[in-house]
Amino acid sequence: MSTTFQLDTSTSRANPTPQPMKRLTVPKIRAHKTAGETREPLVMLTAYTARQAQLLDAHCDILLVGDSLAQVIYGLATTIPVTLDMMANHAAAVVRGSYHSVVVVDMPFGSYEQSPQQAFESATFLLKQSGAAAVKLEGGEQMAETVSFLNQRGIPVMGHVGLTPQAVNVLGGYAARGRSDTEAEKIVGDAKALDEAGAFAIVLEGVLEPIAIEATQAVACPTIGIGASAQCDGQVLVTEDMLGMFDRVPRFVKKYADIAGVIEQTVVQYAEEVRARSFPTEDQTYQPKR
Ligand SMILES: Nc1nc(=O)c2c([nH]1)NC[C@@H]1CN(c3ccc(C(=O)N[C@@H](CCC(=O)O)C(=O)O)cc3)CN21
Numbered sequence: 122m123s124t125t126f127q128l129d130t131s132t133s134r135a136n137p138t139p140q141p142m143k144r145l146t147v148p149k150i151r152a153h154k155t156a157g158e159t160r161e162p163l164v165m166l167t168a169y170t171a172r173q174a175q176l177l178d179a180h181c182d183i184l185l186v187g188d189s190l191a192q193v194i195y196g197l198a199t200t201i202p203v204t205l206d207m208m209a210n211h212a213a214a215v216v217r218g219s220y221h222s223v224v225v226v227d228m229p230f231g232s233y234e235q236s237p238q239q240a241f242e243s244a245t246f247l248l249k250q251s252g253a254a255a256v257k258l259e260g261g262e263q264m265a266e267t268v269s270f271l272n273q274r275g276i277p278v279m280g281h282v283g284l285t286p287q288a289v290n291v292l293g294g295y296a297a298r299g300r301s302d303t304e305a306e307k308i309v310g311d312a313k314a315l316d317e318a319g320a321f322a323i324v325l326e327g328v329l330e331p332i333a334i335e336a337t338q339a340v341a342c343p344t345i346g347i348g349a350s351a352q353c354d355g356q357v358l359v360t361e362d363m364l365g366m367f368d369r370v371p372r373f374v375k376k377y378a379d380i381a382g383v384i385e386q387t388v389v390q391y392a393e394e395v396r397a398r399s400f401p402t403e404d405q406t407y408q409p410k411r
């Protein structure tokens with residue numbers, strides 16, 4: 122008898138009911154600029170849990186299991202300490218909660234920079250453990266060889282240039298990028314190198330708007346902006362940031378809701394009712410039959 126554990130993705134989904142929407146694919150995203158169909162901006166948000174994925178899935182094109190889970194979930198100061206196991210576990214949860222969106226997983230710091238071989242080993246681990254479709258990694262020209270190596274071996278790669286948070290110790294903070302001419306040229310060159318290496322999309326984070334526009338016009342694959350420009354081919358935000366759940370957010374975040382406020386009010390009410398013994402009532406308790 123085989124002892125191999127087979128992940129049955131059809132039954133491991135938290136929501137197995139038939140869905141009307143089709144699953145989006147990586148090639149459709151890569152062809153976004155040339156496909157005559159819609160060219161509507163791509164909608165991308167982060168997701169770290171199954172329930173969050175369920176709520177976002179039908180309304181997004183891409184769900185990113187971002188290493189920003191460092192700050193958002195784990196209370197860490199930077200994304201540096203994030204491990205492959207952390208990423209794989211959250212990615213598996215997100216895949217179980219999604220049907221339509223392409224699920225992309227961030228490769229954590231230290232898991233891919235050394236060589237294309239190291240990147241391949243780490244990426245296969247992430248994809249096998251989670252069922253996600255693609256990985257994202259930070260860096261430009263210096264990562265082009267790795268992007269091509271993975272792509273040729275069946276692993277689609279999303280690039281990420283500009284403000285690359287895993288390089289915080291080199292950059293010295295999270296300030297916007299591209300203020301000098303050499304920096305601006307480097308960002309556009311990095312985007313071109315990733316595009317030519319076969320990246321299916323590129324995140325442009327924290328770059329001056331004219332550079333985001335120039336990079337978007339210079340590449341064949343779609344660009345996805347965060348703190349970049351509405352002229353990018355798509356946008357991404359950290360879900361907790363835009364929901365108003367996270368306390369310290371970058372300036373480029375638009376807070377669409379105040380979920381932290383809703384949670385606080387609700388907990389205040391619960392605490393009052395517990396202390397007043399007005400919760401639970403008869404509806405929320407089990408009484409013996411008479
Ligand atoms: N919750 C969250 N949202 C993010 O967008 C995010 C993460 N976490 N973690 C990973 C990276 C880190 N990012 C960050 C973090 C901080 C700033 C920030 O504080 N920016 C300041 C300017 C800082 C400076 O000029 O030195 C700002 O006011 O926008 C920006 C991007 C983006 N990513």
Ligand SMILES: CC(C)C(=O)C(=O)O
Nearest residue numbers: 167187188189227324
């Ligand atoms: C902010 C996005 C692009 C990201 O890389 C993350 O959430 O980790």
Ligand SMILES: [Mg+2]
Nearest residue numbers: 187188189227
């Ligand atoms: Mg990230």
